[in-house]
Amino acid sequence: MILVINTSSNGIDLLLDDKHLHVDAEKQALALPDAVNKILEQNNAKMADLSAVGVIVGPGSFTGIRMGIAYAKGLAIGLNIPVVPVNIFELYMYETPDAFVAIDSGRGDFFVASHLHEPCTMTIDEVETEQMKCPSTVGHKPYNLIYAKNIVEEKIKNNADETVIPMYLRPSYAEK
Numbered sequence: 001m002i003l004v005i006n007t008s009s010n011g012i013d014l015l016l017d018d019k020h021l022h023v024d025a026e027k028q029a030l031a032l033p034d035a036v037n038k039i040l041e042q043n044n045a046k047m048a049d050l051s052a053v054g055v056i057v058g059p060g061s062f063t064g065i066r067m068g069i070a071y072a073k074g075l076a077i078g079l080n081i082p083v084v085p086v087n088i089f090e091l092y093m094y095e096t097p098d099a100f101v102a103i104d105s106g107r108g109d110f111f112v113a114s115h116l117h118e119p120c121t122m123t124i125d126e127v128e129t130e131q132m133k134c135p136s137t138v139g140h141k142p143y144n145l146i147y148a149k150n151i152v153e154e155k156i157k158n159n160a161d162e163t164v165i166p167m168y169l170r171p172s173y174a175e176k
Helices: 028-042 062-079 087-094 124-133 144-156
Strands: 003-007 012-018 019-023 053-056 081-084 097-105 110-113 119-123 136-138
Touching: 003 028, 003 062, 003 144, 012 028, 012 144, 019 097, 028 062, 053 062, 053 144, 062 081, 081 097, 081 144, 087 097, 087 110, 097 124, 110 124, 119 124
Parallel strands: 003 053, 053 081, 097 136
Antiparallel strands: 003 012, 012 019, 097 110, 110 119
């Protein structure tokens, strides 16, 4: 079984194979262990049944991403299973590989990626120009977390040895 952890935005989203659980939580760090136990219990599973942990590495909430990665790494180390990074762009592009992904950052710009663009930030003017180079634009609608399981499986199958680090597309306030 593959567990996917997403703490990149409000609340917690978990995926256990194809079963989804959303938990509204102001304090993700306190709620995450209970949420993981809950999804396991709901599916008559145990920690020992997990074969891998996928974790959403961004873009998104600075603190949420770091906390989710730390929990996923700790779980994977304790169970001696792989932990696999998945970014939100991969989720969008899994379903629509040739799409231009533009996600409102909430700070007056957009997180962007496509088959033509490495993940970066762009202004609205840049988005309007660059999106025309792709057949469709996504990011304005929710992504489907179910694809994370498929991405994790493909990365494990292909022996992709990616380092699980946060995907930050701009410097933090402290770095400025």
